[in-house]
Amino acid sequence: MNALQLLSLTIFLLILLLIVSESIHRTYASLIGAGIFLLIGAVSPERLLEYMELDILCIIFGMMLLVRGAERSGIFSYIASRMMRLSPSSTLLAVLLLSFTMLLTIFLNNIGAMLISATLTLLIARGGELRPQTVLIFQAIIANIGGLVLMISSIPNIIVAMEGGIPFNSFLTTMTPIAAILYIVTLLLYLREVRGERLERRELRPVKPLEWVEELLGVKVEMDLEREIGSLNGFNFESLGPPPEMRVDFGPMQAAAAAIVGGTVIAFALHDLIGATLPLIALAGGAVMLMLVEREPGEALGDVDWSTILFLAGLFIMINGLDSIGVVEMASIAISRAVRGRGYLMPIAVLWLSAFISAFIDNIPLTATFAPIARHLISEGGPNAIWWGLILGANLGGNLFPL
Numbered sequence: 001m002n003a004l005q006l007l008s009l010t011i012f013l014l015i016l017l018l019i020v021s022e023s024i025h026r027t028y029a030s031l032i033g034a035g036i037f038l039l040i041g042a043v044s045p046e047r048l049l050e051y052m053e054l055d056i057l058c059i060i061f062g063m064m065l066l067v068r069g070a071e072r073s074g075i076f077s078y079i080a081s082r083m084m085r086l087s088p089s090s091t092l093l094a095v096l097l098l099s100f101t102m103l104l105t106i107f108l109n110n111i112g113a114m115l116i117s118a119t120l121t122l123l124i125a126r127g128g129e130l131r132p133q134t135v136l137i138f139q140a141i142i143a144n145i146g147g148l149v150l151m152i153s154s155i156p157n158i159i160v161a162m163e164g165g166i167p168f169n170s171f172l173t174t175m176t177p178i179a180a181i182l183y184i185v186t187l188l189l190y191l192r193e194v195r196g197e198r199l200e201r202r203e204l205r206p207v208k209p210l211e212w213v214e215e216l217l218g219v220k221v222e223m224d225l226e227r228e229i230g231s232l233n234g235f236n237f238e239s240l241g242p243p244p245e246m247r248v249d250f251g252p253m254q255a256a257a258a259a260i261v262g263g264t265v266i267a268f269a270l271h272d273l274i275g276a277t278l279p280l281i282a283l284a285g286g287a288v289m290l291m292l293v294e295r296e297p298g299e300a301l302g303d304v305d306w307s308t309i310l311f312l313a314g315l316f317i318m319i320n321g322l323d324s325i326g327v328v329e330m331a332s333i334a335i336s337r338a339v340r341g342r343g344y345l346m347p348i349a350v351l352w353l354s355a356f357i358s359a360f361i362d363n364i365p366l367t368a369t370f371a372p373i374a375r376h377l378i379s380e381g382g383p384n385a386i387w388w389g390l391i392l393g394a395n396l397g398g399n400l401f402p403l
Contacts, residue, residue, distance in 0.1 A: 001327075001330065004040065004041065004042060004325055005325055005326060005327050005330075007040060007042075008037065008040065008042040008321060008322055008325060008327060009322065009327050011033060011036055011037070011040075011318075012033065012318050012319075012322060015029050015030065015032070015033035015318065016361075016365065016369075019361070019362070019365060020360070020361045025307075026311050026362075026365075027307045027308075027310050027311040027314070030310070030311045030312075030313075030314030030315045030318070031310060031311075031313075031314040032314075033314060033315075033317075033318050034313070034314035034315075034317040034318055037317060037318050037321045038317075042318075042321040042322070042324075042325055043317055043318075043320070043321040043324070047320075047324075048317065050320075051316060051317045051320035051321065051324075052313045052316050052317060053162065053312075053313075053316040053320075054279075055162055055277075055278070055279050056158055056159060056162045056312070056316070057309055057312060057313060058279035058282065058283055059152070059158050059162070059278055059279050059282040060155060060158060060282075060308070060309060060312070061282070061283070061286070061304065061309060062279065062281075062282025062283040062284070062285060062286040062287075063107075063152055063282050063285075063286065064286070064303075064304050064305060065283075065285075065286025065287070065289060065290055065300065065304065066260070066261065066264060066282070066285045066286045066289045067107055067108055068289075068300070068303045068304075069257065069260075069286070069289030069290055069292060069293045069300075070107070070257045070258075070260070070261050070289060072293050073253045073254055073256070073257035073292065073293060074253070074254055074257075075254045075257045075258055075261075076104065076116065078250050078254055079100060079103070080100060080116075080120050083096040083097070083100060091191070091194065094135050094190070094194065095187060095190070095191075097117060097120060097121055097135060097139065098135070098138055098139060098142050098186075098187060098190065100117055100120070101113060101114070101117040101139045101142050101143055101146065102142050102145065102146045102183055103146075104116060104117060104143075104146070105142070105143045105144075105145075105146025105147055105149075105153065105154075106146050106149045106150055106153050107152070107153070107261065109154065109155070110143040110144060110146070110147055110154070110398075113143050113146070114139060114140060114143050117139050117143075118136055118139060121135050121136060121139065122136075134190070134193055134194055135190075138186060138189075138190045138193075140399075141186055141399050142183060142186055144395055144396055144398050144399050145179050145182045145183055145186065145395075145396070146179065146183075147395040148175045148176075148178060148179040148182075148391065148392070148395050148396075149171070149175060149176050149179045150168075150171055150172070150175075150176070150265065150268075151166070151168045151171045151268065151278075152265075152268065152282075154363075154395055155308075155312075155363075155364050155367070156363050156364065156366075156367035156390075156391060156394040156395060157171065157175075157391060157395075159364075159367045159368055159371055160367060160371055160374075160387055160390055160391050160394075161278075162278075163371040163372070163374075163375055164371070164374070164375065164378075164384075164387045166387060167272070168268040168269050168271065168278070169269055172269065174388060175388070175391065178392070182396075253292065253293075256292050257289065257292060257293075260285060260288055260289050260292060261285075261289075263285070264281060264282070264284075264285035267281045267284075267285070268281055308364075311364075312364065312368070315364075315365055315368050316368060319368055319369055319371075319372060320372070322372075323372045328372040328373055328376055329376050331373050331376075332373045332374075332376035332377045332380065335349065335350075335373065335377060336377060336380065336382070343381065343382050343383050344383070346377055346382045346383065346385075346386050346389075347383060347385040347386045347388065347389035348389065349389075350370065350374060350377075350386050350389040350390050350393065351389035351390070351392050351393040352393065353393065354366060354367075354370055354389070354390050354393030354394050354397060355392070355393035355394075355396060355397035355400065356393075356397065356400070357397065358393065358394050358395075358397030358398060359397045359398060359400035363394040363395065363397065363398065366394055366397075367390065367394045370390050370394070371390070374386045374387060374390050
């Protein structure tokens with residue numbers, strides 16, 4: 001390892017330490033690291049845009065616009081309110097809440113999905129004797145499972161799909177069945193856990209979500225909602241309660257929003273046949289949704305999680321810089337030697353290593369770091385299943401510990 005490689009790797013590890021420790025905001029840390037890489041010559045200015053992985057960033061940006069518009073149309077609130085009204089028993093209601101969490105995480109990031117579904121769970125718990133602790137734990141598990149379903153279900157999926165050239169339909173044939181099995185197993189475990197519990201319906205009243213959490217846990221909750229909610233800044237958590245705050249109507253706007261989301265997913269699946277790129281489909285879906293909700297472009301762009309986009313841009317610059325100077329290749333060689341060249345062990349090793357690490361750090365920087373390593377392993381003869389191992393580990397590792 002030469003001086004530039006050693007210096008670049010040291011800087012990258014220090015930046016990761018800053019991100020994990022939250023000493024400074026992860027976006028600042030990422031951009032500072034990218035700037036240092038430019039200064040020391042690990043990244044050439046001419047290739048800066050290439051290293052930023054604009055295709056991935058465009059998909060994420062378009063999906064943020066699409067999901068925010070769907071959320072503002074009231075379609076998610078409608079689904080939730082129908083579940084609350086039609087469920088005849090506490091057990092079925094809890095199962096529907098878990099299913100709603102699964103649905104949300106197919107399209108939303110898992111933090112945003114959990115904030116919405118946990119709010120509904122706590123609202124219902126205030127109206128009866130159902131203990132929400134168990135439901136919330138299983139919702140957190142299912143939120144990570146839902147991130148496996150589609151290529152667009154989580155940022156790690158998008159990163160891996162673009163890095164590995166994995167078609168959208170491959171997720172439907174590989175990850176969707178795995179997610180369905182894990183979902184069913186999780187539901188069965190939940191039903192075994194809550195046998196005998198009953199919910200007595202009472203009048204529901206609006207209560208602030210953080211107050212519910214504080215009362216539930218018996219502690220004072222302090223959290224940076226702006227950072228944690230990310231692209232869901234505009235969701236009205238503080239006023240969520242019974243109708244009219246939760247819409248129960250299904251009008252033309254809700255129908256159009258559902259059609260746009262469904263059409264976008266279908267376009268992703270058929271992108272080879274229609275001759276459109278994935279970034280173009282995501283941007284088009286977001287733009288159409290933006291026009292549907294009739295919002296000013298400036299207001300809609302204000303809801304985009306620019307912090308995450310800039311964080312990823314800086315992170316991609318550093319990782320591609322490490323790749324260009326040979327550090328990523330060294331890491332892939334080390335992993336290959338660790339499994340003694342046995343290709344069938346590589347997906348398992350990547351799965352468990354990425355799962356263990358993602359139990360402690362955000363799965364986005366983890367996936368961005370591991371994706372080039374996986375690409376090198378496959379180029380040297382490793383099986384394509386390495387990509388699926390990385391996706392499973394990155395998405396499900398958060399279930400290992402309550403961190």
